Amino acid sequence: xxxxxxxxxxxxxxxxxxxxxxxxxxxxxxxxxxxxxxxxxxxxxxxxxxxxxxxxxxxxxxxxxxxxxxxxxxxxxxxxxxxxxxxxxxxxxxxxxxxxxxxxxxxxxxxxxxxxxxxxxxxxxxxxxxxxxxxxxxxxxxxxxxxxxxxxxxxxxxxxxxxxxxxxxxxxxxxxxxxxxxxxxxxxxxxxxxxxxxxxxxxxxxxxxxxxxxxxxxxxxxxxxxxxxxxxxxxxxxxxxxxxxxxxxxxxxxxxxxxxxxxxxxxxxxxxxxxxxxxxxxxxxxxxx
Amino acid sequence: xxxxxxxxxxxxxxxxxxxxxxxxxxxxxxxxxxxxxxxxxxxxxxxxxxxxxxxxxxxxxxxxxxxxxxxxxxxxxxxxxxxxxxxxxxxxxxxxxxxxxxxxxxxxxxxxxxxxxxxxxxxxxxxxxxxxxxxxxxxxxxxxxxxxxxxxxxxxxxxxxxxxxxxxxxxxxxxxxxxxxxxxxxxxxxxxxxxxxxxxxxxxxxxxxxxxxxxxxxxxxxxxxxxxxxxxxxxxxxxxxxxxxxxxxxxxxxxxxxxxxxxxxxxxxxxxxxxxxxxxxxxxxxxxxxxxx
Numbered sequence: 001x002x003x004x005x006x007x008x009x010x011x012x013x014x015x016x017x018x019x020x021x022x023x024x025x026x027x028x029x030x031x032x033x034x035x036x037x038x039x040x041x042x043x044x045x046x047x048x049x050x051x052x053x054x055x056x057x058x059x060x061x062x063x064x065x066x067x068x069x070x071x072x073x074x075x076x077x078x079x080x081x082x083x084x085x086x087x088x089x090x091x092x093x094x095x096x097x098x099x100x101x102x103x104x105x106x107x108x109x110x111x112x113x114x115x116x117x118x119x120x121x122x123x124x125x126x127x128x129x130x131x132x133x134x135x136x137x138x139x140x141x142x143x144x145x146x147x148x149x150x151x152x153x154x155x156x157x158x159x160x161x162x163x164x165x166x167x168x169x170x171x172x173x174x175x176x177x178x179x180x181x182x183x184x185x186x187x188x189x190x191x192x193x194x195x196x197x198x199x200x201x202x203x204x205x206x207x208x209x210x211x212x213x214x215x216x217x218x219x220x221x222x223x224x225x226x227x228x229x230x231x232x233x234x235x236x237x238x239x240x241x242x243x244x245x246x247x248x249x250x251x252x253x254x255x256x257x258x259x260x261x262x263x264x265x266x267x268x269x270x271x272x273x274x275x276x277x278x279x280x281x282x283x284x285x286x287x288x289x
Numbered sequence: 290x291x292x293x294x295x296x297x298x299x300x301x302x303x304x305x306x307x308x309x310x311x312x313x314x315x316x317x318x319x320x321x322x323x324x325x326x327x328x329x330x331x332x333x334x335x336x337x338x339x340x341x342x343x344x345x346x347x348x349x350x351x352x353x354x355x356x357x358x359x360x361x362x363x364x365x366x367x368x369x370x371x372x373x374x375x376x377x378x379x380x381x382x383x384x385x386x387x388x389x390x391x392x393x394x395x396x397x398x399x400x401x402x403x404x405x406x407x408x409x410x411x412x413x414x415x416x417x418x419x420x421x422x423x424x425x426x427x428x429x430x431x432x433x434x435x436x437x438x439x440x441x442x443x444x445x446x447x448x449x450x451x452x453x454x455x456x457x458x459x460x461x462x463x464x465x466x467x468x469x470x471x472x473x474x475x476x477x478x479x480x481x482x483x484x485x486x487x488x489x490x491x492x493x494x495x496x497x498x499x500x501x502x503x504x505x506x507x508x509x510x511x512x513x514x515x516x517x518x519x520x521x522x523x524x525x526x527x528x529x530x531x532x533x534x535x536x537x538x539x540x541x542x543x544x545x546x547x548x549x550x551x552x553x554x555x556x557x558x559x560x561x562x563x564x565x566x567x568x569x570x571x572x573x574x575x576x577x578x579x580x581x582x
Contacts, residue, residue, distance in 0.1 A: 130503075179492060259406075
């Protein structure tokens with residue numbers, strides 16, 4: 001499609017505008033660095049805790065470990081009940097994210113482009129499913145999934161997490177789709193594009209920032225959810241967040257082991273955001289569509 | 290206006306089924322419990338609105354509700370502007386943007402109980418970086434002893450934990466503004482502030498609305514982090530609504546009143562979100578019409 005949809009862009013690069021803003025940009029960099037410091041410090045503390053022993057954590061203040069130890073990580077990587085937790089979590093989170101995004105995409109398109117019976121009510125109802133304290137759902141969920149014979153499977157957790165992830169994905173994607181002028185759809189049809197071709201070739205690339213963010217948030221919310229995941233699993237699908245609660249025992253709290261497990265829970269998510277970063281960071285220039 | 294097309298229901302149907310499957314049955318169960326006195330699984334008595342009346346009269350609940358509303362407002366007032374500022378100052382492309390994105394997102398990925406635990410150590414004056422630093426500059430600080438410190442620590446923890454959500458949404462929203470808009474603004478000689486006010490803010494409206502609603506409802510249901518960090522104390526200073534609910538439900542194991550409480554809780558969030566949503570939509574539409582002038 002070579003049609004120009006927006007008011008014709010003028011010649012020249014958009015960057016030259018920023019020359020006069022040197023001072024503002026510097027203030028921004030300063031603010032950014034300050035925030036990043038604030039963001040990193042608690043994480044730094046967690047990483048340092050994971051290389052200490054419990055005695056060292058609780059006995060004295062030190063900026064870095066005085067008696068460096070890998071023991072906490074060794075425990076996690078050699079104990080099957082620990083590392084299988086990571087694998088279980090990844091399986092159901094992946095299933096959940098894929099289902100969430102694939103059902104949310106057509107629905108968000110419908111909400112942003114058409115009006116139909118009960119659309120506004122349905123749209124708001126979706127979000128209301130995030131407003132219930134999850135503790136409320138525990139018993140009914142337990143009964144429902146026991147009846148269906150899905151207890152202690154990855155599918156059970158993946159399906160349960162749809163309750164909060166699908167509405168989130170629909171809302172985020174709808175927000176991005178509504179930002180795309182409807183003229184784009186119409187021009188594509190006039191140019192003879194079929195709906196699937198238009199949707200995947202033209203429309204989806206336009207909202208890839210939205211898809212990236214939605215996918216990351218689905219991953220994140222499902223990854224850290226504890227109550228439902230713990231209730232619906234026992235052994236075979238037990239997630240890492242549930243395994244972690246073992247560090248609190250009658251003999252006290254295993255701070256160092258929990259910190260090491262915490263560090264390792266960040267890693268998969270950091271990899272996910274590394275892969276979706278291009279979708280989020282690079283927008284599009286509509287003039288070039 | 291959007292064209293009317295009833296066939297759009299077909300596109301929405303999978304979402305409806307997915308959510309209804311997991312949402313409607315549990316909600317019905319809760320409504321069912323809220324109007325009965327469950328003495329044992331076999332013996333239950335219909336009590337009508339008795340539990341609702343009992344919950345509404347509970348003065349501890351009123352206090353918890355007030356604390357909760359104050360906290361959620363504080364969360365919105367800090368996190369939304371901070372998130373927008375952060376989104377505006379994050380680099381738009383190149384390796385720097387990748388690195389900043391990853392670092393900003395890190396705090397979101399930590400399980401909530403670990404967040405509480407880390408801050409528990411992090412805030413201690415004897416062995417934690419934050420506590421020790423505050424002590425060093427001469428501020429008397431103890432999140433376990435002083436209720437104002439405890440409240441502020443929970444707020445700081447929430448800001449640290451969740452501002453990235455606002456920032457990431459805002460950032461993605463900014464990235465999908467076409468260059469043509471900026472070019473037009475440059476031709477008009479628009480100031481930096483005008484670009485923000487008439488281009489960036491209206492274009493981010495959709496994602497910011499999601500951010501506000503998400504942060505509002507999630508902070509209204511905050512449970513794990515303050516529970517791990519302060520246990521609701523000192524006194525009741527950080528006992529928010531969901532912790533109060535859990536105390537009721539687990540402590541006294543009364544399914545009926547707990548269910549009635551949950552429903553009232555749900556309706557409060559629903560009402561406040563509905564007001565917020567409608568208000569933001571009105572503000573948004575006047576914004577765009579002004580910008581079009």
